[in-house]
Amino acid sequence: xxxxxxxxxxxxxxxxxxxxxxxxxxxxxxxxxxxxxxxxxxxxxxxxxxxxxxxxxxxxxxxxxxxxxxxxxxxxxxxxxxxxxxxxxxxxxxxxxxxxxxxxxxxxxxxxxxxxxxxxxxxxxxxxxxxxxx
Amino acid sequence: xxxxxxxxxxxxxxxxxxxxxxxxxxxxxxxxxxxxxxxxxxxxxxxxxxxxxxxxxxxxxxxxxxxxxxxxxxxxxxxxxxxxxxxxxxxxxxxxxxxxxxxxxxxxxxxxxxxxxxxxxxxxxxxxxxxxxxxxxxxxxxxxxxxxxxxxxxxxxxxxxxxxxxxxxxxxxxxxxxxxxxxxxxxxxxxxxxxxxxxxxxxxxxxxxxxxxxxxxxxxxxxxxxxxxxxxxxxxxxxxxxxxxxxxxxxxxxxxxxxxxxxxxxxxxxxxxxxxxxxxxxxxxxxxxxxxxxxxxxxxxxxxxxxxxxxxxxxxxxxxxxxxxxxxxxxxxxxxxxxxxxxxxxxxxxxxxxxxxxxxxxxxxxxxxxxxxxxxxxxxxxxxxxxxxxxxxxxxxxxxxxxxxxxxx
Numbered sequence: 414x415x416x417x418x419x420x421x422x423x424x425x426x427x428x429x430x431x432x433x434x435x436x437x438x439x440x441x442x443x444x445x446x447x448x449x450x451x452x453x454x455x456x457x458x459x460x461x462x463x464x465x466x467x468x469x470x471x472x473x474x475x476x477x478x479x480x481x482x483x484x485x486x487x488x489x490x491x492x493x494x495x496x497x498x499x500x501x502x503x504x505x506x507x508x509x510x511x512x513x514x515x516x517x518x519x520x521x522x523x524x525x526x527x528x529x530x531x532x533x534x535x536x537x538x539x540x541x542x543x544x545x546x547x
Numbered sequence: 548x549x550x551x552x553x554x555x556x557x558x559x560x561x562x563x564x565x566x567x568x569x570x571x572x573x574x575x576x577x578x579x580x581x582x583x584x585x586x587x588x589x590x591x592x593x594x595x596x597x598x599x600x601x602x603x604x605x606x607x608x609x610x611x612x613x614x615x616x617x618x619x620x621x622x623x624x625x626x627x628x629x630x631x632x633x634x635x636x637x638x639x640x641x642x643x644x645x646x647x648x649x650x651x652x653x654x655x656x657x658x659x660x661x662x663x664x665x666x667x668x669x670x671x672x673x674x675x676x677x678x679x680x681x682x683x684x685x686x687x688x689x690x691x692x693x694x695x696x697x698x699x700x701x702x703x704x705x706x707x708x709x710x711x712x713x714x715x716x717x718x719x720x721x722x723x724x725x726x727x728x729x730x731x732x733x734x735x736x737x738x739x740x741x742x743x744x745x746x747x748x749x750x751x752x753x754x755x756x757x758x759x760x761x762x763x764x765x766x767x768x769x770x771x772x773x774x775x776x777x778x779x780x781x782x783x784x785x786x787x788x789x790x791x792x793x794x795x796x797x798x799x800x801x802x803x804x805x806x807x808x809x810x811x812x813x814x815x816x817x818x819x820x821x822x823x824x825x826x827x828x829x830x831x832x833x834x835x836x837x838x839x840x841x842x843x844x845x846x847x848x849x850x851x852x853x854x855x856x857x858x859x860x861x862x863x864x865x866x867x868x869x870x871x872x873x874x875x876x877x878x879x880x881x882x883x884x885x886x887x888x889x890x891x892x893x894x895x896x897x898x899x900x901x902x903x904x905x906x907x908x909x910x911x912x913x914x915x916x917x918x919x920x921x922x923x924x925x926x927x928x929x930x931x932x933x934x935x936x937x938x939x940x941x942x943x944x945x946x947x948x949x950x951x952x953x954x955x956x
Contacts, residue, residue, distance in 0.1 A: 447803045447813060448602060514609040515616075516602070538790065541632065541814045 417511055418476065425480035430487050433469045442531035443472075446523050448516060451478050455527045463494045475520050477513070482524035484508045494532055500525065502543070549850040554842070555933045557582040568903025571938045576721055576749060576882040576929030577907055578771045581835070585774055588834040589827040599823055601800060615826050618833025619816070625836040626747075626766060627757040628783055632815040635782045635789075636829055640748040641671040643767035643782035644715075646795040646819065647744055648675035651765075652713075654793055658684030660712045663741075665690040665698055665727075666919050667720045670912045672746040672767075676715055685712075692919065696723040696872035696879075704735060711741040718750035722913045722927065723872030724855070724879035726750070733762055742788070748772055752931070753851055753880050755844040758783055770828065775835035779828035782819070789815050796821040847932055851881040854930050858883055858939045865946050867954075871920060881930035884911070887946060890953045892926040898949035904942060 435441075435456035443454045453472035460466045468486040485505065489497055505525055506513065513521055529535035555561050558580045563570050572580060592614065598607035600615045616631075623634035637643045652675075656662070662676045666689045680687045688706055691699045698716075714736040719726050733743045744765035750756055751766070752773030758766055765788075770779040784792075794801055794812055801821040803811040812818040839847065856876040862868055867888040873879045887895060892908035899906050907927045910917045917923065928942055 445804050515612060516604060516609055537814065 417513075417517075419511060422476060422480040422509060422511070425483040426476040429470075429479055429483040431469050431483065431490075432471065434471050435467055435469045438467075438469075440531040442527050444523055444527035444530060446474075446478070446519050448519050449475065451475065451520060451523055453478070453482055453524050453527050455482075455524060455531050457489070457528070457531055459494060459532075465489050465492050465494070465497060470524060474523065477509075477517055478520040478523050481505055481509055481521045485524050485528065489528065497528070497532055500528075549842075549846055549932075551850075551933060551935050557584070557838075558933055559583060559586070561933060565903050565905070566901050568901075571902075571904045571941050573904060573906045573928040573930065573934065573938065573942065575752075575772070575931035575934075576911075576927065578777070579752065579774050579931055580933065581774055581776065581831075582838050584838055585776065585831045585834045589776060589831045592827045592830050597827075600826055601817075611826055614830050614833075615824065618829040621833040621836050622781055623783070625840065626751065626768075626783055627759050629759060630786065633783055633786055633789065635784075635816045635819040636824055636832075637767075637780045637782050638778055638825070639769040639771070639780035640669075640746060640767045641780075643765075643780055644671055644675050644744065644746065646782055647765050647767070647784075648679045650792045650795045650819075651742075651788070652679040653682065656680075656683040656685045656712055659710060660685040661706070661708070661710045662687045662713045662715065663690065663703065663706060663711055663736075664688075664715045665717070666692050667696075667698075667723055667725060667913065667916045668715075668717055669721050669746065669748065670914070671748070672715055672717060672744075673915065676713075689915070690716075692723070692725075692916070695874070696720075696725050698725070698727050700728070700732075703732065707735055707739045707741070709739055711736070711739055713744060714741050715744040715746070717746040717748075718756070719747075719753065719880040719882075720872065720913075720916075721749050721882055722884045722911050722916055722925065724882045724884075725873055726754075726878055726880060729763070730761060737762070749880055749882065752839075754848040764788060770832040770835060773835055774838055775832040776828045778825045779832045781832075786815060789819070792819075794818055794821070798822050800824075842932060850932065851930055852876045854934060854936065854939070855879065855881045855883065857936050858928065858930070858942075861939050861943050862946075865943055865950075867950060868946065871925060881934075882927060883929070884925040884927040886922060886925055887950060888954065890949065892924040894953050895926045895946070895949045898952060899942070899945045902941065902945040902948065904945050906942070 438456040439459045440457040445452050451474040456469045458467040468489045470482050560580050596607045596610040598611045600612040620631045623631040676687050690703045736743045742764040745763045747766045747768040751768040766783040771777040798821040801813050870885045896908035909924050
């Protein structure tokens with residue numbers, strides 16, 4: 414348990430970065446996790462240089478989902494949309510720095526899914542495809 | 548080489564006597580026996596990590612979820628699915644076919660459409676299409692069988708037209724053993740825009756089946772006929788078809804989000820798996836295909852061709868015995884239905900039971916086929932990996948005994 418709730422995760426959970434909503438945004442998406450009922454809303458403001466200017470998130474979720482979302486928002490700010498597309502599952506897990514079981518993985522990746530859906534209209538099926546490895 | 552003696556040691560049930568005679572099990576076409584590894588895998592689940600899947604945060608549930616999903620991957624690979632998402636766990640072949648009839652069928656079949664199936668189908672691949680046709684105003688056409696037990700392919704080709712929306716055929720008859728030229732039939736069906744459902748209940752356990760090479764659209768099969776437990780089967784279909792299909796059963800685990808106004812569906816394959824699944828059974832099914840993989844499906848097919856060949860040769864010499872279905876072992880599986888004069892199949896089976904031989908008698912869930920043959924029932928011997936030429940010899944001895952006992956002047 415101590416391993417799962419490491420200091421960096423607890424810090425993000427207690428003091429999440431970029432929490433809230435944006436009054437002016439170019440992209441927004443709400444995503445749910447059917448397994449545990451988590452919900453996350455992601456708002457993004459992308460400038461005309463295709464660079465992510467501002468990000469905010471709101472919603473309810475467990476510590477893992479809140480912390481990973483907080484970390485992800487930090488990663489996104491300043492990146493171009495193209496660069497943001499490159500952020501994958503591994504990048505989130507590296508940032509969390511913990512081993513995660515299949516059920517909690519859904520929690521950890523919920524906001525990444527929401528960002529991809531908001532930013533470039535990734536479909537449910539395309540997201541599933543990313544998990545299609547044997 | 549195929550080591551039946553060694554294989555038999557993996558099946559604890561075979562080491563027993565029935566009616567004081569060593570058990571000869573010749574009813575694998577109805578349900579196969581299970582190897583130790585399958586039995587143990589289910590026992591281990593119940594003893595060590597029994598928990599519901601997909602929801603629990605705790606270790607037991609995560610272990611159960613991983614084992615359940617891993618079993619799906621094994622079964623999906625076994626038929627060479629391109630992804631595990633195309634493999635839906637059901638209760639059995641019957642449920643798999645009903646899923647297609649109710650979900651795909653009701654959404655796609657319109658009045659005047661034609662569904663082609665055959666006269667030699669098991670009821671599982673016949674009654675659902677009759678029902679679907681009755682509900683939609685479609686028509687079912689049955690490809691006749693020839694005297695030799697082959698499909699009348701000229702009729703099939705003549706019937707194919709753009710009105711045909713589905714061709715539903717067995718890949719191996721459970722009575723005649725007939726293996727139709729499926730690959731050609733699929734090509735012909737696709738040429739008129741029809742989809743093809745294969746009833747793989749008899750084929751998948753007994754020969755290599757590769758859904759990508761076959762290019763079929765649906766494949767239904769059961770775990771219990773291929774060394775797995777009862778209560779678990781599978782439906783395979785292509786992702787594009789499954790994605791477009793509405794759910795079959797609704798409720799828990801198959802949803803993404805539920806509100807009082809409506810619901811959205813879970814991703815494939817879970818969209819089609821409502822409620823707590825048969826977890827232990829799925830794990831046992833995965834173990835069963837692993838066992839079959841270890842032997843090699845091509846080797847299993849070869850073993851059964853040899854055994855069927857020997858059985859046909861021996862049975863053809865039994866006085867008064869008539870075999871139904873192809874005589875060429877290459878064209879058929881190891882299920883051999885026969886009659887012996889006017890002795891009722893139930894009497895034959897009862898005498899054989901006295902000799903320790905388990906064999907099936909009846910219509911084998913294929914009443915229209917028996918009507919066509921003009922018979923109320925047949926006796927059926929069916930072979931699997933643990934059967935030997937000696938089993939065939941014992942069968943022939945038993946049949947001689949039955950004839951002596953039951954022949955009327």
